[in-house]
């Protein structure tokens with residue numbers, strides 16, 4: 001039996017039944033990583049020694065019949081999650097030697113649940129991007145075609161899960177960074193309600209948009225991970241004290257009688273024919289399962305990308321101001337004559353091109369004279385987008401849309417055309433603007449030039465409706481023929 005094929009649920013049951021140990025499981029994963037990651041580059045750091053120690057500890061707990069559903073489960077963390085004593089770079093040169101003195105709240109929670117951390121995964125620098133090509137370590141490849149991107153910014157996490165190099169992984173999603181790579185690589189990716197999961201200890205990109213969530217092999221697995229990481233945290237004041245429900249309780253309830261909205265704006269401009277077909281086929285399956293399909297409208301959709309690419313860089317420029325090479329960030333090679341020289345050198349050497357572009361945009365839109373014309377206007381648009389979603393959820397229970405208008409593109413193809421890259425976020429950004437949860441679930445394939453490329457559907461719900469999203473996603477996964485984790489991606493180097 002190849003242990004790396006197991007879902008989280010299966011691995012957890014196997015551990016409890018003593019069919020194999022956490023050490024066996026962890027070793028199998030490192031074997032797999034050694035075999036395939038040279039072609040894929042999902043990991044930027046492997047922590048094998050510590051992982052094996054943690055696996056031994058987990059086995060002791062399991063031997064006593066104790067532990068949680070996650071005890072002994074090998075997982076991966078995106079490299080913007082602070083891990084105590086373990087290098088955390090945000091895939092930026094400016095943090096290349098940073099070793100955090102503490103764990104992020106979610107990392108602490110996962111460790112308390114008994115997980116085994118295999119390593120840190122690749123991301124676009126400070127999570128700014130949709131392809132991992134903006135990583136100082138170079139891009140992650142798509143497991144279905146190594147000449148294509150894995151998506152991003154949580155491309156390393158998505159690739160690791162889809163190619164059996166981790167049972168599950170954590171990512172962050174500010175404008176699509178969990179859902180888009182999940183769709184491109186063929187795994188499940190959950191963007192939670194804003195505030196559902198604490199972000200303390202995770203480096204901020206745009207604080208009023210950032211969320212944390214799981215990438216997993218199945219919907220059920222994603223629910224199991226969220227169970228362990230959701231909830232209020234005193235260290236993150238945006239996490240309300242709303243009880244965390246039992247996410248598995250209603251997962252098999254099906255979709256009979258549910259109203260599923262199809263927002264027409266997500267099927268019009270710029271969407272590739274094959275992608276639309278996959279999504280519409282999934283919608284038909286939902287109809288067969290007893291859901292009522294309702295066409296609806298989210299008229300503000302077309303303004304979301306523009307509003308985001310003003311508001312998010314504004315927040316980024318403020319958040320990155322702390323990286324000055326003194327308190328945060330590495331010392332520059334040429335320190336210069338005075339403090340200003342020093343700042344220029346530290347930031348000039350430390351940040352990559354995409355970060356520089358966004359910091360300049362952000363600083364510009366926040367500056368006196370431009371604030372009203374850009375930043376304030378973007379905020380007003382955001383309010384209208386929120387209203388779009390409030391109105392829609394008066395008519396339907398959930399919505400289904402494509403995750404991205406196109407499948408994974410070729411590495412390098414969009415590097416000189418930032419606008420083209422930004423437009424790939426058209427269907428994910430509005431969800432972050434509204435702060436609602438959404439999940440990417442594998443739904444089919446389109447033909448690439450070297451074989452099939454995965455495509456996901458996006459299931460969107462009202463705030464704090466993660467339980468319902470799992471129910472809806474699981475119904476599809478259990479009924480459809482497409483189970484990405486059962487189809488082995490090809491590795492053509």
Ligand code: GLN
Pocket residue numbers: 127128129130152153172173174175176177178205312425
């Ligand atoms: N692709 C989007 C961007 O480049 C989203 C990034 C994210 O969610 N972190 O900003």
